[in-house]
Amino acid sequence: MALQLSYRLLGRQLSAGQATRVGRRRLSLLRERALVAGQWTVAADGATFDVINPATDDVIASVPDLGEADAARAVAAAAEAQRSWGQTAPRRRSQLLQAYFRLLEEHGEQLAALLTAEQGKPLAEARAEVAYGAGYIEWFAGEARRIHGEVVDGAAPHKETLMIRQPAGVAALITPWNFPIAMLLRKLGAALACGCAAVAKPAEDTPLSALALAALAEQAGLPPGVLSVLTASRARTPEVGAALCRDPRVAVLSFTGSTAVGKLLYAQCASTVKKLSLELGGNSPFIVFDSADLEKAVAGCMASKFRNSGQTCISTNRILVQAGVYDRFVAALGSVMASQLTAGDGAADGVNLGPLVNNAQLEKVSGLVSESVRQGARQVWPRPGSAAPEGRFYPPTLLTEVTPDMACFREEVFGPVAACARFETEEEALAIANSSDMGLAGYIFTENIAQAWRVSRALECGMVGVNEGLISQPEAAFGGVKLSGLGREGGHYSVEDYTEVKYICFGTK
Numbered sequence: 001m002a003l004q005l006s007y008r009l010l011g012r013q014l015s016a017g018q019a020t021r022v023g024r025r026r027l028s029l030l031r032e033r034a035l036v037a038g039q040w041t042v043a044a045d046g047a048t049f050d051v052i053n054p055a056t057d058d059v060i061a062s063v064p065d066l067g068e069a070d071a072a073r074a075v076a077a078a079a080e081a082q083r084s085w086g087q088t089a090p091r092r093r094s095q096l097l098q099a100y101f102r103l104l105e106e107h108g109e110q111l112a113a114l115l116t117a118e119q120g121k122p123l124a125e126a127r128a129e130v131a132y133g134a135g136y137i138e139w140f141a142g143e144a145r146r147i148h149g150e151v152v153d154g155a156a157p158h159k160e161t162l163m164i165r166q167p168a169g170v171a172a173l174i175t176p177w178n179f180p181i182a183m184l185l186r187k188l189g190a191a192l193a194c195g196c197a198a199v200a201k202p203a204e205d206t207p208l209s210a211l212a213l214a215a216l217a218e219q220a221g222l223p224p225g226v227l228s229v230l231t232a233s234r235a236r237t238p239e240v241g242a243a244l245c246r247d248p249r250v251a252v253l254s255f256t257g258s259t260a261v262g263k264l265l266y267a268q269c270a271s272t273v274k275k276l277s278l279e280l281g282g283n284s285p286f287i288v289f290d291s292a293d294l295e296k297a298v299a300g301c302m303a304s305k306f307r308n309s310g311q312t313c314i315s316t317n318r319i320l321v322q323a324g325v326y327d328r329f330v331a332a333l334g335s336v337m338a339s340q341l342t343a344g345d346g347a348a349d350g351v352n353l354g355p356l357v358n359n360a361q362l363e364k365v366s367g368l369v370s371e372s373v374r375q376g377a378r379q380v381w382p383r384p385g386s387a388a389p390e391g392r393f394y395p396p397t398l399l400t401e402v403t404p405d406m407a408c409f410r411e412e413v414f415g416p417v418a419a420c421a422r423f424e425t426e427e428e429a430l431a432i433a434n435s436s437d438m439g440l441a442g443y444i445f446t447e448n449i450a451q452a453w454r455v456s457r458a459l460e461c462g463m464v465g466v467n468e469g470l471i472s473q474p475e476a477a478f479g480g481v482k483l484s485g486l487g488r489e490g491g492h493y494s495v496e497d498y499t500e501v502k503y504i505c506f507g508t509k
């Protein structure tokens with residue numbers, strides 16, 4: 001099959017300086033100070049680090065490189081603010097979240113432009129992320145008023161048995177670079193609704209989105225100290241992370257990111273026995289059965305595989321296709337990839353595949369593809385020997401004849417690489433799917449309803465898309481099993497992470 005992929009580096013049509021100046025003029029939410037203890041501040045030693053546009057290599061801004069002492073200051077202010085925030089009437093917290101939601105909507109374009117500039121995702125995806133993230137604030141504005149305890153009949157008639165929910169306390173929110181807006185809003189909405197003050201630590205690649213969100217939270221009327229945002233470089237991030245984990249005044253740690261870092265934070269939180277919410281890596285199987293509607297399966301695969309250039313924890317990683325439809329599915333996927341994907345600067349018109357976020361990511365993806373090809377995978381696109389990717393733009397790649405032992409199946413690729421393997425039976429597909437030590441999401445495409453139920457139940461993961469490639473929504477419980485993490489975010493499930501249940505036995509004799 002001939003693939004004609006339009007792989008245009010549209011970003012190169014703008015000069016680097018031009019892109020930044022255009023951005024700066026529009027971005028009144030761009031902040032170059034961190035928010036610590038209610039003050040927009042610089043680092044005590046004046047240290048800063050640059051935030052780079054991954055598409056153009058331009059420096060967008062420089063932000064404070066904070067350390068342990070700043071983290072302690074932020075936590076102290078949060079602990080102080082917690083006293084009154086935790087006592088604030090749920091209705092008031094709800095109103096404040098509603099005001100915040102309206103501001104997020106009002107500034108959606110600006111937030112999306114900032115997100116594209118620092119993260120690289122295409123503008124349409126950035127807009128979708130802002131709407132998705134704001135949806136969590138809207139949801140938790142409602143949830144703030146639905147946080148209930150319960151009264152049960154106890155063992156003896158003279159003992160009234162009550163369980164009430166109280167705010168857990170200060171929450172540390174450590175967020176990733178792939179969805180810097182949605183992941184912070186998902187955690188912050190829940191924390192604030194439950195009456196917890198928060199100290200956020202955004203990823204070093206994408207601090208500007210978090211600072212903009214903090215500026216809007218302040219504008220919405222969030223009291224000083226209830227939210228701090230600590231910016232720190234790659235070198236200082238471990239120090240800030242450890243300070244948050246070890247501080248006894250922090251009651252909850254919520255982290256989204258890699259399993260390796262999640263394990264480290266888990267260990268560091270042991271000494272203070274915190275409540276933990278960990279949304280970690282994935283290695284999602286995408287299973288296409290003979291009974292599937294292939295058009296739906298290809299559309300689902302495109303949505304799940306190429307969202308954010310594959311840099312998504314719930315991205316499809318292992319495409320398993322039943323032998324009866326394998327050739328047809330792979331051909332259809334290849335031709336849709338060829339006709340629909342245009343790589344380039346996310347700010348440019350028509351681009352729907354942005355760059356990878358940094359050089360480490362680029363090296364990781366290229367390494368996994370080369371290793372898989374060396375192990376026997378067939379690279380259908382780009383043709384072997386094609387020009388090397390320019391900048392951080394990794395070309396959409398189709399690998400076929402993959403087997404479960406290959407690098408691109410064993411590891412989460414986190415890039416625009418569609419790796420396809422063939423299977424014969426449902427049992428075989430399930431055995432391959434469940435052979436991973438990750439268990440975040442899984443996708444199945446089948447028109448056989450009994451098979452849909454059977455396989456959904458048997459998959460070892462926290463979320464399943466049945467004939468659907470985009471499963472994220474504020475109303476749902478997001479999270480994984482095995483090494484993919486602990487806890488669920490979204491819906492009413494987040495309330496577990498940010499509240500403690502207190503049992504009160506009320507003697508009436």
Ligand code: SIN
Pocket residue numbers: 178179182256279311312313314472478
């Ligand atoms: C993630 O990749 O961690 C989150 C993606 C989502 O919420 O859809």
